Amino acid sequence: MSSNDNDTYVTPLSSRYASKEMSQIFSMRNRFSTWRKLWYNLAKAEQSMGLDIITDEALEQLSKHLIITDEEIEAAKKEEARVRHDVMAHVHVFGETCPAAAGIIHLGATSCFVTDNADLIFLRDAYDILIEKLVNVIDRLSKFALEYKDMPVLGWTHFQPAQLTTVGKRACLWLQELLWDLRNFERARNDIGLRGAKGTTGTQASFLSLFHGDGDKVEELDKRVVKLLGFDRVYPITGQTYSRKIDVDALHPLASLGATCHKMATDIRLLAHLKEIEEPFEKSQIGSSAMAYKRNPMRCERVCSLSRHLGALFQDAFNTASVQWFERTLDDSAIRRISLPEAFLTADILLSTLNNITSGLVVYPKVIEKRIKSELPFMATENIIMAMVERGGSRQECHEEIRVLSHQASAVVKQEGGDNDLIERVKRTEYFKPIWGDLEKLLDPSTFIGRAPSQVEKFVGEDVKEALGKYKGVINDEEVKLSV
Incomplete structure (x- = not known):
């Protein structure tokens, strides 16, 4: 970096975060x-x-x-x-x-022959980079899901304790959205054509003049240019520019990816607060300049930050496409120089960061087990009721007995700051004596996770496998390091 670079603003997207190939x-x-x-x-x-x-x-x-x-x-x-x-x-x-x-450069062309066709080439090439990175995120996360498919964990609805799920099943919630993003990326990438050689307002009048009114030659020229540039399709109708709706179609999947990334990173941030799962934390990494003990989820925070930016960039494409006049107007130029590169640079950063995160997620089983034990007694009340009914008890009487004990245990937790002692209360209540010997079995976390393990196996073995089948050559297990 020259001394002059230190005196000039440079976007952090390219100077700090994005990969060299995307930049x-x-x-x-x-x-x-x-x-x-x-x-x-x-x-x-x-x-x-x-x-x-x-x-x-x-x-x-x-x-x-x-x-x-x-x-x-x-x-x-x-x-x-x-x-x-x-x-x-x-x-x-x-x-x-x-x-x-010198005399034949740009012959018959308008400026958009180079500017628009070049942009379309960049969109296609940028998607190729993103697809490869997304495939690797999916591959890494699917391996994580399989590894932890059987590990029970407390589920959350409204961020309140809910029925158990498994660590692997929760990862599949993220995985499914990433698979949809891959589908969207493939569609967007494969839909990209070229503007071709269309002349000043898309009528090909200049090329028709070059070929003395031979329209067949003009059409053939369009096809040959596109083929020479490595594309198999050309947009049949354009104004001076290709329709800016194409930018909408190109950026919308990126914004959708941003939503996926934000949700996943937020979940991991919340899990880090609960001390159940953390993103990678390097040996020499500093979490806080003041609080030396901290392990801030800075990677996931970065993902959330840039995901919001990516969603906002989509609005540039939407608004620009909406206000184009007739065959073209130049108020699209300046904003597209910013929003198109920034959208792909931002998506590139998100996927590089997710590759880093998913290659080193840290799970803390003892913390997970402790939290399950603190909440499971309440969730086991239905099992206790059913067990009592099987031994001749009344469902309504049992419900009232367990309701009273549950509220007493809840008061201990919320008002006294103590541990959940519901099961101890059940063990001391003569009414529940018929099932005292069954309590350990009734409280086994593995009986509360339903089909979560088999759902993970089926999803990864079928849906994920099918989606990644054609990308075997680009999947790698190399550690993804972030520069900052």
């Missing part, structure tokens, strides 16, 4: 190099369609300078300051670098 996709070098690849492939397709004004020498020069240099970026900045047009500044600089092609 590179939206970098200036990749953006402007992609513009050059678009110009080169347009010229190549035009020559293949019979435009003799595009020479082999021109194509050869273009092909040798597809990756823009630092010097050319600086030259384009100076040219843009002079002409106040970013695309034409780069046309000029590319032409100076490739003099044999």
